[in-house]
Amino acid sequence: MRIVIIGASGNVGTALLGRLRETRSGDELVGLVRRPPDPVGEYRGVDWHALDVSDQDAVGELGRHFTDADTVVNLAWGFQPTREVDYLERVGVGGTAAVLEAAQSAGVGHLVHISSVGTYAPGRHGEHVDEDWARTGVPSSAYSRHKAAAEKLIDEHERHHGADAVPVARVRPGFVVQRAAASGLTRYGLPAYLPAHLMPRLPLLPLDRDLCLPLIHAEDVADALVRVIDQGATGPFNLATDPPFTRNDLAEVLGAWSVHVPLPLLGAIVGLTWRARLQPVDRGWLDLAYSVPLLDCGRARDELGWTPSWAPREAMADLLDGIAHLAHTGSAPLRRRSVPDLVRRDLTEGLISSRRFP
Incomplete structure (x- = not known):
């Protein structure tokens, strides 16, 4: 073919x-x-x-x-x-x-x-x-x-x-998520000045307790x-x-202490920091995470014979291990995330939230 x-x-x-x-x-x-x-x-x-x-x-x-x-x-x-x-x-x-x-x-x-x-x-x-x-x-x-x-x-x-x-x-x-996409995903989601490999070492996880993701x-x-x-x-x-991935699952994978921050307050912080150009993720992504339903995958199972091989915690652990070890590939979207390079590009070409080639 x-x-x-x-x-x-x-x-x-x-x-x-x-x-x-x-x-x-x-x-x-x-x-x-x-x-x-x-x-x-x-x-x-x-x-x-x-x-x-x-x-x-x-x-x-x-x-x-x-x-x-x-x-x-x-x-x-x-x-x-x-x-x-x-x-x-x-x-x-x-x-x-x-x-x-x-x-x-x-x-x-x-x-x-x-x-x-x-x-x-x-x-x-x-x-x-x-x-x-x-x-x-x-x-x-x-x-x-x-x-x-x-x-x-x-x-x-x-x-x-x-x-x-x-x-x-x-x-x-x-x-x-996957390990190979670690550099790409953190490039899209973290400020250029923040070393991504520190993310898996967070001692606290400030999120609304109702997080429940497919x-x-x-x-x-x-x-x-x-x-x-x-x-x-x-x-x-x-x-x-299944089962869905929750805030407590994320805290356990990170080894972090979870702290409940109500969604309205969390949304206000994300929106304010995005408007202040302190980080590249707008509030829409947070609203999406706390709005989407879980997925019934019976049709894929019955018609395609498909069943997932990765459990949710294992999948997230794979991504976090990639973040900790700066995993990347040779493609432009998934290339290695370099703080000096990102800061240089932010200063010379505009922030990642404004330029068309991250």
Whole structure:
């Protein structure tokens, strides 16, 4: 098969490449990313091309690479800059529209779209929902709004083209973690001046006690994606690991003392420090964490034969071990996090929450 992966060098993409090499070594893999990595290590055996799905000519460029593709996997998304919401929308929502148009025109046999628990409406925090739960997103979270908007585009595309529409699978994972993504995730979420390796040594964990997250390891997401590709599966699939991950679980993994900070106060602190440009994460991410439901993954289990291999605490421990040891890969999104380099770039190119290349 010829498999084209958009966003193949990020968190999920890196895990997917590894899983494809393990299970489908004869496939032709094409990677489309903004900054192609060197084809070594995790990124070997891939035909890499530079492409930004937010560009005006993205449809034509995508179509050229989609020719003769059996499957297209769309993993492209932006998490920063949080201060340029219009750009993030062009990447996530506009990019999805471009992929749909190009895939339809090229006659792609199967499109796999990475969605998120963030596509779901609030109202069932701490309770499990299946794939039929309302998909309107969390209003205060740009990430969540855009995930919901991207799925609406798929709905409209399928209604418009009917039986002739490219078959689409929508994969909706919870919060995705892995050791290899440690540097990338901390680059997005921590201030440049804070050494990331100190995070796992926090003596106190000041969070609202009601935190309850659907968590999943990237390797388990990759396994589900390969099963979707193998079976040509379509429709939505929730992906998460039970039991849910709580504040107390995080405190235990960190070896920290948990301190209850009510969500309104915590939200005010996050919002104030973001507006003061002291840290790069806006309040929408906190609202998302305390609003999303848990995920009923019965459909993935029954139709794909999928079961996660990582328990939630094990998955978080894997990420924290990566943070403590500055784990990274050779791709631009997951490269090593360097405090001197980040501070230099903050001073010369603007804060990570404002620039388009973290």
